[in-house]
Amino acid sequence: MTALTPAAVLWDMDGTVVDTEPYWIQAETDLVESFGHTWTYEDAMSLVGAGLWESAQILKDHGVDMEPDDIVALLTDRVQSRLARDGVPFRPGASALLKELHARGIRTALVTMSVRRMAEQVVENIPFPAFEILVTGDEVTHPKPHPEPYLKAARELGVDIRDCIAIEDSRNGLASAVASGARSLAVPHAVSIPEAATHTIWPTLEGRGVDDLFALPLPETDATA
Template identity: 70%
Template sequence: MTTLLPDAVLWDMDGTLVDTEPYWISAETDLVESFGKTWTYEDAMSLVGAGLWDSAETLRSHGVDMLADDIVSHLTGVVMARITAEGVPFRPGARELLTDLRRAGVRTALVTMSVRAMAEHVVERIGFDSFETLVTGDEVTRPKPHPDPYLEAASRLGVDIERCVAIEDSRTGLASAVASGAVAIAVPHAVSIPESIEHVTWSTLAGRTAESIAEAFGSRPASAGRR
């Protein structure tokens, strides 16, 4: 390894590690339509990367007459059932990069706004010891785009957030990663992400290795850091 590796790599889950966004959109659409209302593609895109309870309030404003906790439970159950039936839809290159990082001795955490049961459901199906800790949406007071989830992950690992790389696919998640002080890598998927000096942009994780992560980590602008 010719470039210094970060102390840890912090991974988003939905849309970054796994391509579950279509599952969530389908579950949201069916739920809203069950109350005789309409849920558009644009509506669904507005929730990409958002905390589940924030999303539940949006669904309530679109006519879903259920408590927020019940909405979260329902949607999570539907998505977990699809993963059980159809398998985990890993994003291209995600498992390979995760494998290479673990082989290189890089510490890893999963930072997701899905609930712990959902995160564990995915992680159990990865097939190897992939993450040292999981920070989930039901464990943080302030979800993404606040920096709290990433700061919590670094704290649990006992590392400096500024010595971490965070990988995200959404604007909301990326805002959280950048605000935390981590070196942020954007891998746009369901929504576009504007280029910025505040983060690195990759079109895909396919073909990326621990060396690629080291290069991204070494590219942090001198002015970057925790806000």
């Protein structure tokens, strides 16, 4: 296969760059239980990769007597407090691959459904300019699995989404990347991702380099939005 240099590499954040899913799960569990209800592991897994406001509505349906905006703010505060206290837990291989992309001059964007203030906190803990732009959940109309977040990132970079590579860990995130028309790479973490012709699956980024990324197959269809 001929390796094709992408115009940009677009990264999901939670579960892909950083292992923050346990922080979110704990925050969700504590919140639901504070209202006298139960939040199971399966409940938490149903929110992986989802938009924060959609997740907030599900939490509300589980008995959290708060408005969605307040739920999002509280959960974000609690996860940010964990990040400040315990540090930013990078996923295996993510920091090294980002550093190699930076060294080789490949453009990058962070495409996350977390809000901007949290994304900025994570980025500030990377000791080199890892991302040219951030696209965050509070800045899109349609969250993942809709393709808007990835299309927005490509538009802000001024590149064709079909010339980009997207890296994701969740089913919702991967659906967004595939629908956008990007070359899509899944690195499953909290949830499994089935094999399909629309994407490539790596079990980890550890030991993978930029040349491996460049060799990913092109998408089979054009962007749908």
